[in-house]
């Protein structure tokens with residue numbers, strides 16, 4: 001059961017309380033390059049990203065936010081370090097949330113100025129503590145950036161905001177260690193009902209980062225901890241979004257788009273299954289309908305092994321068979337036609353599923369704003 005937390009609104013996306021766990025990512029374009037950043041925001045949004053963070057390293061980037069805000073629809077978060085003025089400029093530019101570490105914004109007057117302005121603009125603040133930002137006296141007290149040190153650091157910052165009667169808060173406590181991350185969030189979740197943004201930071205490249213995030217975030221989400229997540233990868237931000245959705249889907253928390261299952265291949269495989277699976281993935285990448293597609297390496301065992309799949313293809317020697325729920329519905333005799341014919345079958349399957357629903361009635365989209 002999900003940990004009870006307060007609700008927040010970031011632009012038109014609800015977060016916390018009973019809201020679905022929200023998917024976040026961060027652009028890696030130069031925010032000053034307005035069009036390139038807009039293109040990446042749109043790409044992330046199409047992939048299912050619901051909240052998008054942008055780095056604001058200087059005044060030019062803060063000013064760029066105004067045009068970016070006007071030309072995009074996704075909720076945008078300004079990521080600010082060291083400079084209160086950049087936070088104020090971002091608010092003026094129409095940003096929907098701020099991510100700051102109050103510890104590095106400067107004097108208490110400067111923090112107060114940012115918090116008061118955020119209140120005036122009704123903009124939530126994420127307090128982002130990570131193992132590298134824990135104060136020296138806490139590192140000494142706890143002998144390093146332990147979960148206790150990170151939680152105490154977070155409360156110090158929460159206190160600064162609450163003193164200004166500001167409660168539109170969410171918190172993150174990130175570490176590159178999976179175990180520290182899990183323990184820090186567990187501790188924090190016992191002590192606060194502010195919504196939590198979860199993530200394993202600096203997780204690594206696609207395989208390593210996916211494993212670390214899936215284990216760390218998977219355990220927390222399974223325990224009901226986490227209102228929004230970011231999978232942090234050294235790579236394309238869009239991949240972060242795809243991995244995040246797979247984590248949520250695997251835990252039965254949310255669904256978006258088809259689940260593509262493919263067999264691991266073995267000595268019976270008679271087709272280029274890797275190429276075929278890639279083609280299917282590419283064809284379905286912007287599809288939001290929820291169903292299961294199987295791509296299997298042989299006609300003897302494939303349909304049986306994937307009989308739960310709504311639709312599937314099993315490749316044989318120079319041919320392919322299409323099946324639905326384990327029942328063969330078509331044989332494709334011409335090897336060259338296997339991929340195009342199967343993609344056509346997928347399209348008609350989706351059309352059939354959609355005919356009963358209006359654009360806003362698709363049951364699988366009830367917790368998702370496309």
Ligand code: SF4
Nearest residue numbers: 263266269297298301
């Ligand atoms: Fe091997 Fe066929 Fe099973 Fe794929 S479906 S793993 S090719 S037996």
